[in-house]
Amino acid sequence: xxxxPVLASILFVVLVLAVGGPPRGARAADDGEVVFQxxxxxxxxxxxxxxxxxTREEWQQIxxxxxxxxxxxxxxxxxxxxxxxxxxxxxxxxxxxAVAAQPGPGATAxxxxxxxxxxxxxxxxxxxxxxxxxxxxGKLPHGIVASPDRKSFYVSNMGDNDITVINAATNxxxxxxxxxxxxxxxxxxxDGRWLYVSNPSSNTVTVHDMTTHQPxxxxxxxxxxxxxxxxxxxxxxxVANRDGxxxxxxxxxxxxVAATIPAAPDSHDLTVSPDGKMLYVVSTDVDRITFxxxxxxxxxxxxxxxxxxxxxxxxxxxxxLWVAHAVSRNVQALxxxxxxxxxxxxxxxxxxDLALSPDxxxxxxxxxxxxxxxxxxxxxxxxxxxxxVGQAPNHVLxxxx
Numbered sequence: 356x357x358x359x360p361v362l363a364s365i366l367f368v369v370l371v372l373a374v375g376g377p378p379r380g381a382r383a384a385d386d387g388e389v390v391f392q393x394x395x396x397x398x399x400x401x402x403x404x405x406x407x408x409x410t411r412e413e414w415q416q417i418x419x420x421x422x423x424x425x426x427x428x429x430x431x432x433x434x435x436x437x438x439x440x441x442x443x444x445x446x447x448x449x450x451x452x453a454v455a456a457q458p459g460p461g462a463t464a465x466x467x468x469x470x471x472x473x474x475x476x477x478x479x480x481x482x483x484x485x486x487x488x489x490x491x492x493g494k495l496p497h498g499i500v501a502s503p504d505r506k507s508f509y510v511s512n513m514g515d516n517d518i519t520v521i522n523a524a525t526n527x528x529x530x531x532x533x534x535x536x537x538x539x540x541x542x543x544x545x546d547g548r549w550l551y552v553s554n555p556s557s558n559t560v561t562v563h564d565m566t567t568h569q570p571x572x573x574x575x576x577x578x579x580x581x582x583x584x585x586x587x588x589x590x591x592x593x594v595a596n597r598d599g600x601x602x603x604x605x606x607x608x609x610x611x612v613a614a615t616i617p618a619a620p621d622s623h624d625l626t627v628s629p630d631g632k633m634l635y636v637v638s639t640d641v642d643r644i645t646f647x648x649x650x651x652x653x654x655x656x657x658x659x660x661x662x663x664x665x666x667x668x669x670x671x672x673x674x675x676l677w678v679a680h681a682v683s684r685n686v687q688a689l690x691x692x693x694x695x696x697x698x699x700x701x702x703x704x705x706x707x708d709l710a711l712s713p714d715x716x717x718x719x720x721x722x723x724x725x726x727x728x729x730x731x732x733x734x735x736x737x738x739x740x741x742x743x744v745g746q747a748p749n750h751v752l753x754x755x756x
Contacts, residue, residue: 464712503546542584549562620640670711
């Protein structure tokens with residue numbers, strides 16, 4: 356049956372009433388805005404943007420319905436994508452103004468939040484705090500890491516024993532098999548070729564070739580391997596073993612264990628300094644951070660911190676070490692050389708993980724108990740905003756454009 360122009364007009368009136376047009380004084384219209392206005396003006400003059408915010412998936416559903424009814428953009432995939440991008444950017448859900456915010460710290464960054472119980476990854480605009488997308492992944496997702504070119508994200512699914520690969524441009528997902536039992540964390544080689552996955556229930560690290568998405572090696576490590584990190588030059592892989600209270604050092608060229616370094620009980624997570632000379636290991640149950648000299652593979656310092664430390668990140672200049680404390684309900688900055696606490700910032704909701712913005716001016720925390728993430732201004736030393744996300748957020752990643 357041929358589509359009738361009258362029905363098309365009615366449908367565009369519905370879209371305009373739901374969305375409206377750009378506010379007065381806005382910046383120059385982009386391609387998506389132009390296409391949106393030109394099509395809507397076939398039957399209605401757009402009004403100011405109304406306070407209606409939806410996710411990318413929800414706007415896509417509306418556009419799909421319009422296309423099914425024969426709207427003019429049905430013949431141009433480019434126009435469809437432009438309109439979708441415009442609606443998502445200006446009319447995304449909760450967390451900020453409908454129009455793009457004024458530039459500020461982290462304005463071009465995106466925040467990726469892994470929600471274990473809702474089994475999805477939420478993507479937020481770091482400047483407006485708007486939710487850009489919600490991507491469904493596997494059962495009990497845990498860790499997330501980006502490829503060096505930022506074209507893909509890898510999410511380890513504990514409940515499915517596999518990895519979800521997310522296309523950063525489209526948010527499309529594929530499943531990569533071959534992980535061990537209960538995969539938790541992962542690290543990528545600097546050239547993006549190899550993905551290393553810790554598997555606590557099989558006491559292994561699996562190596563995956565990211566050109567073929569196939570497993571190529573399995574390396575036995577300590578008991579209940581959890582956190583995993585790679586040296587800046589890609590030559591060494593470090594694995595924190597929770598039940599063993601130690602760190603396995605792997606030579607990535609030979610894929611052999613090069614050393615085992617005693618740390619502290621419940622070695623949960625770890626990170627490497629930007630120059631690769633120091634390794635910092637979080638021991639959650641005993642509230643400690645262990646400092647390890649990577650040239651000598653030996654412990655040089657162990658310091659007490661807040662209660663239940665878990666997430667850890669080092670500033671880009673290597674000067675400060677940031678730690679999230681779920682029970683103390685705060686984040687702390689430690690001097691990376693002495694271990695002395697420099698800053699303590701309260702964060703409600705039990706921060707379990709944290710990540711620094713590319714410019715180093717913001718800190719984001721995943722608050723598992725509260726189902727939120729918090730945005731911390733480092734200079735002001737306070738929480739600027741707390742944003743609801745999915746259920747049981749346990750990891751957060753912040754990346755620039």
